[in-house]
Amino acid sequence: MKQVQPTLLLVDDDTAHRTMLKAHLAGSGYAIIEADDGDVGAHLARELAVDLVLLDLKMKRMDGMEALVEIHQHKPELPVIIITAFSSVENAVAAMKQGAFDYVTKPVDSDALRMTVKRALDFKSLEQENLSLRQRLGETFDLGNLIGSSQPMQELAETLALVAPSDATVLITGESGTGKELVAGAVHHNSRRKDAPFIKVNCAALHENLLESELFGHEKGAFTGAAEQRKGRFELADRGTLFLDEIGDMSPTTQAKILRVLQEGEFERLGGSTTIKVDVRLLAATHKDLEQMVAAGSFRQDLFFRLSVVPLHLPPLRERTMDIPALAEHFLHRYSHKNRKDIRSIQADAMEALLAYQWPGNIRELENAIERAVILCLEEKIALQHLPQQVRQAFAETTERPFAIRPGLTLKDMEKELILSTLRQTGExxxxxxEILGITRQTLQNKLKEYGLT
Structure with a gap:
């Protein structure tokens, strides 16, 4: 079956520049439609079936920003790449805030342009597959160790199923311990790059100079102690995925180098002059507020927009209480097996205590609590006394119990009891x-129907 040729709309009032771009892109297999100003471009984008728009910012009759707004009024899903002079990068960033997919600077590097166009078309294709992927979610997407049936986790799973097959850069945010690395792993292992390397780097764990060497590698003699050439993580992740954890701790110098790799797919090792090309999908995570850091000038705005093509936020555990029983059960089985113990379940009051606690350390703190309980437990069930002191103390100080669990309940029984108790507390x-359970009203209706409570 012959592959459909993507159609690009090229809008630029500089005839020579437009002709040059057309030659580069036509040579890459794209069909090109031309427009000599923003008003013509907006009209053609509305009337014709185009897959992507390349839009110059500075034009005589209608500038690129006006044209962008008009194009997205009629076709909000149509990806638009801004072409701008280097001195107008701030305007390009403003255009990205208005919905532009990305920008390229003049003089346009043909390789960087082709890469940006490919990313934009891949992302458009991803969005078009949205409905079918949602329908196939349960059959095709492996969440790995991401556990939970709460509404935030269902929404996360759906988004991951859409994002994973693409090459889109993903920015994962959330408090420490919420499972950002697990999300990155799920993205990689469900992507087209799953058989290629998945390389992880914690940016907060290394000093600036060490981090640059770790990311980009170094040549022999590049600095004291560099006894031999070493490949960096970008090289090792070629054709795979690189996960940069705690990217908010990265220095401005390193930020600039990361931006270049994202824009052009190339870098040099420390102490070297040879330019190295790589094909790497970048995933980043942070517990910091990068938008606030951008406003304060400690994080580059252009890098922030490059990283957050697809932003994913992980809610804290206190906002997804309904997932605690399943998570606790998962960790119980894991650490019982690891410690060669036959611990079958968690006693009712211990589960109540787990549900009453706020978990400031999130899933990581819950995991540590269950591991500790397994080590201390000599019976078949985890009891209240096996839980950490802060969990027991919070439970003792709680006057309103989340729900009253009776001995012998299964995990499904606990979920049912939690729903019923919450309904009683809210007067049905x-x-x-x-809202309290962290699920949608429709999900609650489905649960009530499942348990024969409607």
Whole structure:
């Protein structure tokens, strides 16, 4: 079956520049439609079936920003790449805020342009597959160790199923311990790069100079102690995925180098002059507020927009209480097996204590609590006394119990009891109960139907 040729709309009032770009892109297999100003470009984008728009910012009759707004009024899903002079990068960033996919600077590097066009078309294709992927979610997407049936986790799973097959850069945010590395792993292992390397770097764990060497490698003699050439993580991740954890701790110098790799797919090793090309998908994570850091001038705005093509936020565990029983059960089985113990379940009051605690350390703290309990437990069930002191103390100080668990309940029984208790506390207000449980009203309705409670 013959592959459909993508059609690009090239909008630029500089005839020579437009002709040059057309030659580069046509040579890469794209069909090109030309427009000599923003008003013509906006009209053609509305009337014709085009897959992507390349839009110059500075034009005589209608500038690129006006044209962008008009194009997205009629076709909000159409990707637009801005072409701008280097001195107008701030305007290009402003255009990205208005919905542009990305920007390239003049003089345009043909390789960088082709890469940006490919990323934009891949992302458009990804969005078009949205519906079918949602329908196939349960059959095709492996969440790995990401556990939970709460609404935030269901929404995360759906988004990951859409994002993973693409090459889009993903920025994962959330408090420490919420499972950002697990999300990155799920993205990689469900992507087209799953058989290629998945390389992880913690940016907060290394000094600036060491981090640059770790990321980009170094040549022999590049600095004291560099006894031999060493490849960096970008090289090792070629054709695979690189996960940069705690990217908010990266220095401005390193930020600039990361931006270059994202833009052009190339870098030099420390102490070297040879330019190295790589094909790497970048995933980044942070517990910091990068937008606030951009406003304060400690994080580059252009890098922030490059990283957050697809932003994913992981809610804290206190906002997804409904997932605690399943997570606790998962960790119980894991650490019982690891420690060669036959611990079958968690006693009712211990589970109540787990549900009552706020978990400031999130999933990581819950995991540590269950591991500790397994080590201390000599019976078949985890008891309240096996839990950490801060969990027991919070439970003792809680006057309103989340729900009353009776001995012998299964995990499904606990979920049912939690739903019923929450409904009682809200006077059978299903909307409020769903909000407290961290699920949608429709999900609550489905659960009630599943348990024969409607």
């Amino acid at each position: 207000n299903r909307t409020k109960a769903a």
